[in-house]
Amino acid sequence: MYHLLKEAILTHIQYGRKTPLILAYTDEINYFSDRKNVVAPVALNTVQEKIQHMVAQCTKCKTTEKNTIHGGDASSGIMIILNPPSMLSSVEKKVLQSDVDTMLDRMMKAIGIDVKACYITPMIKCESQRELPGTMFSHCQNLLAKEIELVKPQIIIVMGDMRPLQKIVKNSSGIQWYNIEHPITLLKNPELKKPAWNTLKLVKAVLDGK
Numbered sequence: 001m002y003h004l005l006k007e008a009i010l011t012h013i014q015y016g017r018k019t020p021l022i023l024a025y026t027d028e029i030n031y032f033s034d035r036k037n038v039v040a041p042v043a044l045n046t047v048q049e050k051i052q053h054m055v056a057q058c059t060k061c062k063t064t065e066k067n068t069i070h071g072g073d074a075s076s077g078i079m080i081i082l083n084p085p086s087m088l089s090s091v092e093k094k095v096l097q098s099d100v101d102t103m104l105d106r107m108m109k110a111i112g113i114d115v116k117a118c119y120i121t122p123m124i125k126c127e128s129q130r131e132l133p134g135t136m137f138s139h140c141q142n143l144l145a146k147e148i149e150l151v152k153p154q155i156i157i158v159m160g161d162m163r164p165l166q167k168i169v170k171n172s173s174g175i176q177w178y179n180i181e182h183p184i185t186l187l188k189n190p191e192l193k194k195p196a197w198n199t200l201k202l203v204k205a206v207l208d209g210k
Helices: 002-014 021-028 047-057 090-110 133-151 163-171 183-188 190-207
Strands: 078-083 119-122 155-160 176-180
Touching: 047 119, 047 133, 078 133, 090 183, 090 190, 119 133, 133 163, 155 190, 176 190, 183 190
Parallel strands: 078 119, 078 155, 155 176
Antiparallel strands: none
16 A cells, blocks of 8 residues: 555645645545445435435445535536546545636636536546546446436536547537536646637527527
């Protein structure tokens, strides 16, 4: 487990010690745990609750850590699918989460949309260092397709690599798809913000009926 401790220390130092080292180390070795997710019976009234329940029940990936479905009421007609850079550790993603949330809020405000009116979901529903991203998404693909079917968005914005979604895009109808870089990529590469803004203007034009 030496390499896991080393990665945790590097993450701890890189982000100005925002994350306690013990938390970083715990996150890095979390996948060794054999804990089982116990989900109590609940009334599943929203899309978010239904999908989160399905994710909690899934055991296809060798992991116990599930990503959060942020949800949102989707009243704007927009669904945002987040696919962060694959080289980031789970700790790094957590450290940057508040910055990602802030950027998402600003991006949507720039086109006159409240981010709470967008349905936001991760492309890959679990965190696992024992599975390749492609393998994890193959396990999530049908679940994501079901999620899109339930949300019924007018527009889907994929933030990050959307190549894994080609089959879903091809089989969807009545949805306009757009692709921009993930907020983490934009934070690390400010020169990419202009192309992202140009794409968001196209989204705004559709919403304005132009």
